Amino acid sequence: METFSDGTISGQGETVEGKKSGPWTFFYRSGAIKGEGAFTNGIMDGPWVWHREDGSLMRSGQFVLGEQRGEWTTYDRTGAPHKVTNLG
Numbered sequence: 524m525e526t527f528s529d530g531t532i533s534g535q536g537e538t539v540e541g542k543k544s545g546p547w548t549f550f551y552r553s554g555a556i557k558g559e560g561a562f563t564n565g566i567m568d569g570p571w572v573w574h575r576e577d578g579s580l581m582r583s584g585q586f587v588l589g590e591q592r593g594e595w596t597t598y599d600r601t602g603a604p605h606k607v608t609n610l611g
Contacts, residue, residue, distance in 0.1 A: 527552055536562070551576045563588065575600070584610070 525534035531554075536547030542565030549558040555578060560571030567586040575581045580602050584595035597606040 539564075560586070 524532060524536075527533045529552075531552050532550055533552075534547060534549045536543060537545045543562035544564065546561050547559070548556060551557050553576060555576050556574050557576075558571060558573040560567060561569040563569075566589040568588055570583070570585050572583040573581045577600075579600050580598045582595065582597050584591055585593045591610045593610060595608045595610055596604050597608075599605040
């Protein structure tokens with residue numbers, strides 16, 4: 524678990540030997556979900572999604588051992604795709 528300076532939870536998930544591992548969820552100070560995805564040995568790996576503080580979907584895409592790969596989609600506030608970028 525990670526916290527903001529006031530003790531509010533900023534991130535929650537497992538660690539292995541001090542490194543983030545497996546699924547993690549990150550939060551805004553309000554408690555709303557900011558981002559969700561997984562880590563491998565402390566490195567972002569696999570599908571990730573980010574949300575605006577109002578809960579609407581903001582961005583989604585795939586990491587391969589810390590590098591953004593494939594299609595990354597940015598969404599407007601209604602949840603409709605606004606922009607799709609191919610990162611190879």
